[in-house]
Amino acid sequence: MSKASKGIKTLKKTIEKVNHGNKIATNIPAGMAAAGPPLGPMLGQHGLNIAAFCKDFNERTKDIKEGIALPTRITVNPDRSYTLVIHQPPTTFFLKQAAGIQRGAMEPGKEVCGKVSLRHLYEIAKIKSTDPVMETKSLAEICKMFVGIAHSCGIEIVKDLDPSEYQQFLKEREEIVSKQKKELQEKKEAKMLRTV
The missing domain is CATH 3.30.1550.10 (Ribosomal protein L11/L12, N-terminal domain)
Known part of the structure; x- marks a missing residue:
């Protein structure tokens, strides 16, 4: 040895x-x-x-x-x-609340499911900065990180948000979501028929 x-x-x-x-x-x-x-x-x-x-x-x-x-x-x-x-609720929860939506995009990057203003993003970053994992990051770093999270959910970050235009966007979006849900249900049913 x-x-x-x-x-x-x-x-x-x-x-x-x-x-x-x-x-x-x-x-x-x-x-x-x-x-x-x-x-x-x-x-x-x-x-x-x-x-x-x-x-x-x-x-x-x-x-x-x-x-x-x-x-x-x-x-x-x-x-x-x-x-x-x-910890504070997840960032996606805050983003969806700010955008006024229930769910993210089915195909992020190809569709926009909601919009959030820069002010909303900054307020969310201030709330989340109290989490222990965020203590070492600056608000600017947190905001940049949250832009990526918003993009992955299909939420667009805009400078300003006009309430009446956004209301119209959400109405149009409801129709798209109902179509997507219907397509998903049809796919599930078709899959169940194949397995029987």
């Missing part, structure tokens, strides 16, 4: 095992944490008191509109206590 391999073996014995903690990253609807699946089993396998966690989460999110999915980071400590970090 060489000197180097002996040195490595002794080094392995002296290094302490680093405990990074058990981290859980999930989205939980505001005010609706429940012991059932999928949250209950996820927490249970880490040995957490599920009922206490749900009560704590629901209490912390009582001021937020119920049902909004909140990105949540849970760090489970060895003594089965936990650290809970609740």
Whole structure:
């Protein structure tokens, strides 16, 4: 056995095992944490008191509109206590709210499903800048990042938004969405017929 391999073996014995903690990253609807699946089993396998966690989460999110999915980071400590970090709702949620739409584009890049003004984008960036992952980024960087997210949803960023023109755009868009839904339903039905 060489000197180097002996040195490595002794080094392995002296290094302490680093405990990074058990981290859980999930989205939980505001005010609706429940012991059932999928949250209950996820927490249970880490040995957490599920009922206490749900009560704590629901209490912390009582001021937020119920049902909004909140990105949540849970760090489970060895003594089965936990650290809970609740982020702002996802950027896509804010963009869709600002655009007044329910869903993104079926083919982003080829169609526009909604429009958001630069002012909306800036306000969303200010809200999201409070998230721990955004603390090191400037508002300009966050805005640039959100332009990309908006584009991937099919939302166009415009300098100014005329309310009456946009209302007309949304009416026309409703017709397109209903056609798309009908086509999807027909494809599903056709696929079900083929599998039978």
